[in-house]
Structures are given as C-alpha cells and as structure tokens.
Amino acid sequence: MSKTLAEAKTYVSRPLGGAGNPEILAMAAEAIQRAYTDWQNAKFWTFLLKDTSATTSVSSLVATASSASVSVVTAGSMDFVNVGQTVTIAAGTATLAAGTTVSAVTRGTDGVITAITLSNAFGGTTNSSATLTFSADIPLLEDVADYNLPNDFHGAHGARLIDGEMTPLQWIDIRQWDRATNDQTLPGKPDFYTTYNPVSEGTQNFGTVRMRVFKTPDGARTLRLRYFRKFNETATTIDVPDQYLYQFLDYARQLCLAMKLAMDDPSGMITLGQQGFATAQVSDEQPNDDEDGDARLKSPYEDFGFRGPIVGNGDFWPTM
Numbered sequence: 001m002s003k004t005l006a007e008a009k010t011y012v013s014r015p016l017g018g019a020g021n022p023e024i025l026a027m028a029a030e031a032i033q034r035a036y037t038d039w040q041n042a043k044f045w046t047f048l049l050k051d052t053s054a055t056t057s058v059s060s061l062v063a064t065a066s067s068a069s070v071s072v073v074t075a076g077s078m079d080f081v082n083v084g085q086t087v088t089i090a091a092g093t094a095t096l097a098a099g100t101t102v103s104a105v106t107r108g109t110d111g112v113i114t115a116i117t118l119s120n121a122f123g124g125t126t127n128s129s130a131t132l133t134f135s136a137d138i139p140l141l142e143d144v145a146d147y148n149l150p151n152d153f154h155g156a157h158g159a160r161l162i163d164g165e166m167t168p169l170q171w172i173d174i175r176q177w178d179r180a181t182n183d184q185t186l187p188g189k190p191d192f193y194t195t196y197n198p199v200s201e202g203t204q205n206f207g208t209v210r211m212r213v214f215k216t217p218d219g220a221r222t223l224r225l226r227y228f229r230k231f232n233e234t235a236t237t238i239d240v241p242d243q244y245l246y247q248f249l250d251y252a253r254q255l256c257l258a259m260k261l262a263m264d265d266p267s268g269m270i271t272l273g274q275q276g277f278a279t280a281q282v283s284d285e286q287p288n289d290d291e292d293g294d295a296r297l298k299s300p301y302e303d304f305g306f307r308g309p310i311v312g313n314g315d316f317w318p319t320m
Helices: 005-016 022-042 172-181 244-263 265-286
Strands: 050-052 056-061 069-071 087-089 102-107 111-119 125-133 139-142 144-146 153-161 168-171 190-198 210-214 222-231
Touching: 005 022, 005 125, 056 069, 153 190, 172 190, 172 244
Parallel strands: 168 190
Antiparallel strands: 050 222, 056 125, 069 111, 087 125, 102 111, 139 222, 144 210, 153 168, 153 222, 190 210
16 A cells, blocks of 8 residues: 555645646645654654664775775765674675774764774775675774764664673763763763764754763673664655555645645744744654653662662561
8 A cells, every 4th residue: 555755746736636737746745745754753653663683784885905994975874883883795896804893984074974994904806886784783882982873863762782781771861961970981881871962963964963871881782772763755655654654645635735725825834834843842852762751860779670689588578
C-alpha cells in the first residue's frame, strides 16, 4: 500500500482538482514536506525507533593508494564517524588492512567533518568510487567525552554500555550536570549522557548535534544508542508505515487545502503559523524521549535501573 512521492502528490492535490496542474502539484509537495516537519515535531514515533547496532557505509569516496586520508565528497555524509571505529573497504582496486580504524577527523568552520584519517594507508591502486563501511555502535575512548551521532538522529531513546559493565546510561540535561559537578574532567565509568551542540546550531551547520557522556571515560568501552530517526523526506516512497499512510496523507491534504483557502482568507495562514510556532517551542523543550520526569542529578543509591542489591542476605522484614 506504500505510495511513491508522485502518487502522494496526486492524492494530496486531488481535492483541488490539481492532479495535472503543476502549480497545485508543487503546493502538494510543499504540504507533504510540512507534514513531515509537523509529524516529526509532534511526538517521538515508535516506528522511527532504531539503534546503532548496524554498520554504516559511505559510497563514492576516493581511496588514494598509499594515503591514509579520505576526503568527504558529500557534505555531512560522514558526520556520524567517530575515532576508534573500524573501517573496511568493498572489493575494488584499493585495499585496506584488517583492523584499520579511524584515528582522527577533520572539521570545517561550519562544524561538519571534511575528512578522516585512518590508522593504515590504502594499499593497491587508487579507487575513485570506493565504498567504506564503518563498524556499528559508538566506541568510547579514554579521556574523550564528546562523540558524533548518527546522521539520521532525531532524539534519544536510551543508551547503554554493551561490553564490560553492561550498564545503562541515564539521559541528563547538561545544566543539571553543570550545577552538580565542580571538576568535570574527573575520569570514571560513564553513567550519564546528553545531546547538544558544543558551539551553536547557528555556526554548526544548523544541526551537528553531538553526544557527551559523564563521567569522561577512564578506559575504552562500547556504547549502543537507541534513538528516534528523522523521517527520510527525500525517499522515493512516503516514509510512513502503511497503517498510518492515509492519516499522514490526509494531514498533508488538509495543509494543502488550508494554503489554498488562505489565498482568499489570510486568517487561515495566520492560524497555521501560530500553531507551527507553538509546536516548535514544545519540540525544542523536549529534544529527547529518555527522561524519567526527574532530570536532576541523583544519588547513586537512587534508581537508575537495576544495579543489584546492596547486600545479599535475603529479604528485609521490619519488626515493631
């Protein structure tokens, strides 16, 4: 039952009699884009939930023989890459030694990654259309607190260490950590994480949000992040499950009709603008869905999930 973008535009524009009218089809396309934005900001949809357990590949890269540097071809395409991830190359003229990892990333003035440096140089001959595959999950490194997030990240759902301690991390607003912690450089096992832009979204390509863990890791670990992805607004088919497809398209149809009516009565457009502003405020106030309703920094004896009993000598039954 999925619909292509072309079919969706026809559906959305049909009440206006514009299935063959380029101008109305353009309005329908704008309404679909606005619908994606509204649905994204309205709530964290469970059908968009995923995690970092899968590898990520980037194609059309230049793998230069005897060089360990790889430049980004499409801006932002490697913003998810973290130092410590292992890298493999698809079969081609260039080769890469087993166990190769990312040893450094280079950022431009806008905050996006412009190049990466590998721990080994490419062997073989230069491949101008290479595909590199980066390992799953986020490698936490000793004395490193900040990490890059997946390119399709929208909001956090949960995080946990998947080797060694095997413990969950609690999401926390960074201001709570700032208020409760004097020396933020003290190392230890991470118990908390947050997402934010370390400079500002105005100078960081309006969206290079990263993750910071607390405490700063005192050794290597691996973190698995569960998160809500962004809608794929450029997909050839509408990025909504079948059970919600027509609710989504009818919402876009409603927006399209409202835009048409607003040409005769601008008050409708004013109402839409006010509603959008209110939705944006709520979305900005709750950037993640991993809060327990009590974001303050807690005592380690409070509930962060099961940590095991303090003692193991049976149930405690108080007596009078």
